[in-house]
Amino acid sequence: MPYEPPTHSVERSMRATLGVRTVAGVDEVGRGAWAGPVTVCAAITGLRRPPEGLTDSKLITPKRRTRLAAVLADWVTSYALGHASPEEIDEQGMTAALRLAALRALEQLPEQPDAIILDGNHNYLGGSWQVRTVIKGDQSCVAVAAASVIAKVRRDAAMVELGREYLPFAFAENAGYPSPVHRAALEEFGPTGHHRLSWSYLDALPRWQHLKKVREGVDTGEQLGFDF
Template sequence: MAYEPPTHTVERSMRATLGVKVVAGIDEVGRGAWAGPVTVCAAVTGLRRAPEGLTDSKLLTVKRRTALAGLLADWVTDHALGHASSEEIDELGMTAALRLAATRALDGLAVRPDAIILDGKHNYLGDAWQVRTVIKGDQSCVPVAAASVLAKVFRDARMAELAPDHIPFGFAENAGYPSPVHRAALEEWGPTRHHRVSWAFMDGLPRWRHLKKVRVLDELDKADGVEQLDLGF
């Protein structure tokens, strides 16, 4: 299926109306997973023409996504990755964990951006940055699409590295996201140290429910709803 290629329209608008020069695109991966970190990529691309086929990482095959990530690593002007662990997600909640991972990514850039294009509708970065949120920015904005691909490929590779030590969970295939295999392994073996044990899926594990970590959700968490995510597998 063909998709409209991403553009620099939003970035050009921000440059014209805000007077900014360095604009970073930010996207995350791992928000809805049961296990593993949430990973955020910040990417700066300038206004150069995007590589052919660039789009939201979820719309690409594994082979195409992996090849594109290798190309993007050299093509982007700058990029950096930030992560928040499962323990940090349990301690802080997803909104604060995303902010932490994004801040780590931004701190890893060679030059501090003047402004940010953030995928989605919620500004989890807060007021410390000049942010424009764009729904489906990973499809429509070049720097966000680049960040999407780089974040996805890195995190998938990280979860695949964990797989040999946790074979029943199928991390190489599901990357820590809900799946029937993942659910069955949780019921049999219980959560690993990579699982987000404050999440609702723990309620469906009678043998392991005592391991659930109770955390009071703040208002942003409740609005985000991520900790309550359970796809029913």
């Protein structure tokens, strides 16, 4: 399907209106998974022409995405990754976990950005950052698209490694997201130490419901059920 390539228009606007110099694009992957961490990438690209084919990672085939991530790793000015574990997601809720992962990524950048373009419509960073949220920013903004691809490829690779230890869950294929195979493995074996135990998928598993962690007054990450 044809798509419009991402541009630097949002970054140029922020530079002009806010007087900032360095802008980072920030995107996450793993928000809706049942297992594995949530991963955030922060990428600084400047205003250079992006590599051909750059767009939202979800619109790129796995092989192309892997190749593009390798190109981006050398092309971006800098990038860094941050993660929040399933335990942190269960204890703090998804919004706080996203903030934690994003801050870990931003703190690792060799140069701290003056402002941030954040994919979506919710500023989960808060604090003193100058943030502009952009719906579908991973399709329209170069830095966010770059962050999207790098985050997706790195997290998927980590889930492939995890899948070698937990073969019935097929993490190499589903990256910890809902799937029939993943559900069947949960029904038979129960959640692993890498599963999120505050998620609503446990409500549909009578044998394992007692493992669910319930926290009052804390976002539980959309309370995801089965969605195939």
